[in-house]
Amino acid sequence: MSLLSNISNPRDLDGLSAIQLQELCADIREKLIADVSKTGGHLGPNLGVVETTVAIHRVFHSPKDSIIFDTGHQSYVHKMLTGRADLSSLRQKDGLAGYPQRSESDHDIVESSHASSSLSWADGIAKAYKLTNQNDRWVVAVVGDGALTGGMTWEALNNITDDNDRRLVIVVNDNGRSYAPTIGGLARYLNGIRTERLYSKAFRASKGLAERFGLFGRLAYSMARGAGKGLLGTFAPKGMFPNLDIKYIGPIDGHDLAALEQALSQAKKYEHPVIVHTITEKGKGYDPAQLNDEDQMHAVGQIDPETGKSVETSAGESWTSVFSKEILKIAEQKENLVGITGAMLIPVGLHRFAERFPERVFDVGIAEQHAVTSAAGMAFGGLHPVVAVYATFINRAFDQVLMDVALHKAGVTIVLDRAGVTGPDGASHHGMWDLALLQIVPGIRIAAPRDAVRLREELNEAVAVDDAPTVLRFSKGTAGAEIAAIKRLNDGVDVLLESPSKDVLLVAVGPMASVALQVAELLRAHGIGATVIDPRWVIPVAKSVVELAAKHRLVVTIEDGIRVGGIGTRVRQEMRAAQVDTALNEVGLPDEFLEHASRAEIMERVGLTAQQISHDIVAQVLGARVPHARPLPDETTVSQQNQAQ
Numbered sequence: 235m236s237l238l239s240n241i242s243n244p245r246d247l248d249g250l251s252a253i254q255l256q257e258l259c260a261d262i263r264e265k266l267i268a269d270v271s272k273t274g275g276h277l278g279p280n281l282g283v284v285e286t287t288v289a290i291h292r293v294f295h296s297p298k299d300s301i302i303f304d305t306g307h308q309s310y311v312h313k314m315l316t317g318r319a320d321l322s323s324l325r326q327k328d329g330l331a332g333y334p335q336r337s338e339s340d341h342d343i344v345e346s347s348h349a350s351s352s353l354s355w356a357d358g359i360a361k362a363y364k365l366t367n368q369n370d371r372w373v374v375a376v377v378g379d380g381a382l383t384g385g386m387t388w389e390a391l392n393n394i395t396d397d398n399d400r401r402l403v404i405v406v407n408d409n410g411r412s413y414a415p416t417i418g419g420l421a422r423y424l425n426g427i428r429t430e431r432l433y434s435k436a437f438r439a440s441k442g443l444a445e446r447f448g449l450f451g452r453l454a455y456s457m458a459r460g461a462g463k464g465l466l467g468t469f470a471p472k473g474m475f476p477n478l479d480i481k482y483i484g485p486i487d488g489h490d491l492a493a494l495e496q497a498l499s500q501a502k503k504y505e506h507p508v509i510v511h512t513i514t515e516k517g518k519g520y521d522p523a524q525l526n527d528e529d530q531m532h533a534v535g536q537i538d539p540e541t542g543k544s545v546e547t548s549a550g551e552s553w554t555s556v557f558s559k560e561i562l563k564i565a566e567q568k569e570n571l572v573g574i575t576g577a578m579l580i581p582v583g584l585h586r587f588a589e590r591f592p593e594r595v596f597d598v599g600i601a602e603q604h605a606v607t608s609a610a611g612m613a614f615g616g617l618h619p620v621v622a623v624y625a626t627f628i629n630r631a632f633d634q635v636l637m638d639v640a641l642h643k644a645g646v647t648i649v650l651d652r653a654g655v656t657g658p659d660g661a662s663h664h665g666m667w668d669l670a671l672l673q674i675v676p677g678i679r680i681a682a683p684r685d686a687v688r689l690r691e692e693l694n695e696a697v698a699v700d701d702a703p704t705v706l707r708f709s710k711g712t713a714g715a716e717i718a719a720i721k722r723l724n725d726g727v728d729v730l731l732e733s734p735s736k737d738v739l740l741v742a743v744g745p746m747a748s749v750a751l752q753v754a755e756l757l758r759a760h761g762i763g764a765t766v767i768d769p770r771w772v773i774p775v776a777k778s779v780v781e782l783a784a785k786h787r788l789v790v791t792i793e794d795g796i797r798v799g800g801i802g803t804r805v806r807q808e809m810r811a812a813q814v815d816t817a818l819n820e821v822g823l824p825d826e827f828l829e830h831a832s833r834a835e836i837m838e839r840v841g842l843t844a845q846q847i848s849h850d851i852v853a854q855v856l857g858a859r860v861p862h863a864r865p866l867p868d869e870t871t872v873s874q875q876n877q878a879q
């Protein structure tokens with residue numbers, strides 16, 4: 235029987251001996267590999283924080299003490315120690331979430347998977363505990379070196395160091411990597427600490443920390459801030475952390491449980507903000523991860539646990555791969571084209587471009603806001619930047635798109651991967667807000683390709699615009715089969731299907747084109763005629779969309795973004811402005827946080843399936859559901875004949 239099966243809450247760790255704790259860490263790793271290889275998830279990061287998480291839970295008392303995981307992708311071990319040892323349902327419908335989730339446990343606090351927010355959360359919680367006299371509660375933030383490249387962490391540190399009277403411990407989990415090695419001056423600084431000669435000395439010293447503290451150490455440590463650095467300061471590297479005016483402990487071997495516990499216990503005793511700097515290895519204890527140069531198995535799909543090799547069969551080329559190849563082609567022709575990524579070079583497909591033209595692709599760290607404003611600067615200087623991010627992360631940089639790019643008429647192309655429902659990563663990872671958010675930016679143009687051919691085409695069109703922001707958004711997964719148009723209208727709108735009767739105009743946004751065609755097919759079985767169009771550029775709304783709307787009894791827009799303020803709403807407003815009064819039904823995602831499940835399961839749950847959409851349209855055409863299709867005075871439609879029968 236494994237030790238892990240005896241752990242139902244963190245206090246069960248208290249009675250374990252050093253040897254048992256080591257055994258437990260081995261059990262945890264074994265279980266992580268066994269379960270995550272089946273469910274997919276963040277394997278490398280979690281293998282790297284096994285000892286750190288065990289030590290934190292031994293020293294601090296969650297949920298009384300608040301433990302916050304930055305990004306939350308490395309919280310699996312925390313889940314296992316807080317009554318959720320079985321990860322076999324991870325990221326599945328009705329199973330455990332891939333990030334902390336309050337509904338799962340009192341031990342989970344921050345659910346958002348958007349990086350670099352943990353120190354602000356910690357600052358806020360610590361302020362609240364202080365003001366409400368909850369002085370026996372600590373706040374612990376676990377933040378990676380990657381997340382530390384995000385500006386919010388520095389805004390938070392600036393505030394944390396301004397009020398020393400708080401019980402706040404910042405554990406910097408430094409593995410030198412985000413997905414790829416972490417970039418920038420901060421990373422170089424941390425790397426310097428890891429590699430400098432002093433490190434090996436400090437590393438050894440960390441093992442005997444408590445003993446070395448002795449009376450003098452404890453005294454020095456409890457000295458008021460400013461009166462001295464304390465003994466631990468002697469291990470601290472010269473430079474950034476000491477200059478931040480915050481107590482620093484480290485570097486600590488993040489796989490040495492005893493050293494970790496000693497350091498964290500000292501940090502706890504200090505009763506003021508402290509940074510505990512741990513050095514860990516991503517993927518620790520699992521060769522396929524540690525030997526994986528690309529990202530040390532930061533995030534995996536289903537794998538063979540023995541070899542670490544993917545066991546997923548791909549149904550075709552991914553959207554990302556199509557983009558990746560096309561952007562390189564364009565870069566070969568267009569010398570002023572540059573790429574920008576927020577620490578996700580390979581996931582967003584800029585790696586081919588970077589391999590060929592290393593000086594023209596910039597990894598800016600997890601810093602989407604900086605990426606966008608820096609792009610505005612590059613455009614001013616004569617470049618055409620392509621900022622490639624996951625759709626959900628552009629939320630962070632809305633103001634920069636609005637004020638720095640659009641207001642300055644900068645030719646910047648923003649490429650949004652993982653747009654729409656993404657699935658198992660859960661509520662904060664769906665790319666469902668971009669269309670509603672970005673369409674309100676004056677002058678912006680947004681393209682949503684329906685297939686790989688259109689992705690290439692629209693990307694080329696986007697980078698040719700040098701006086702406004704352009705956006706290209708596409709989904710996760712495979713691009714699917716080509717969907718040919720029967721004709722292209724003058725303003726670039728593709729007509730995918732026409733029917734003899736003009737009952738319904740289906741306006742499909744991007745990948746919803748295939749669903750729209752299925753809807754048309756189902757309607758045909760009911761004698762309802764549909765025209766299906768793909769506007770290609772959904773913002774601004776093309777004139778021909780409005781003209782076609784005027785010629786139909788009902789307009790139905792179908793998008794995989796939120797319905798509120800989405801493309802459908804915009805089409806309706808443009809129709810009204812043009813005095814077109816055809817009824818419009820905007821089909822899209824509800825404005826809710828959508829829990830993790832597969833993409834298909836979520837689409838089913840929210841009614842974004844051909845069956846559900848066509849079911850509603852039939853009722854609307856028959857006048858049984860609002861909005862009612864209006865009659866076309868000059869044409870008799872098949873459905874009107876049906877109604878008459």
Ligand SMILES: Cc1ncc(C[n+]2csc(CCOP(=O)(O)OP(=O)(O)O)c2C)c(N)n1
Pocket residue numbers: 279282305307308347348349377378379380381382407409411412413516532576577578600602627630
């Ligand atoms: C705002 C934002 N941008 C990008 C990401 C994608 N992302 C998830 S984890 C990660 C790397 C995190 O590195 P680090 O904080 O060092 O943690 P590690 O995985 O190395 O433990 C990135 C870029 C994100 N979650 N949030």
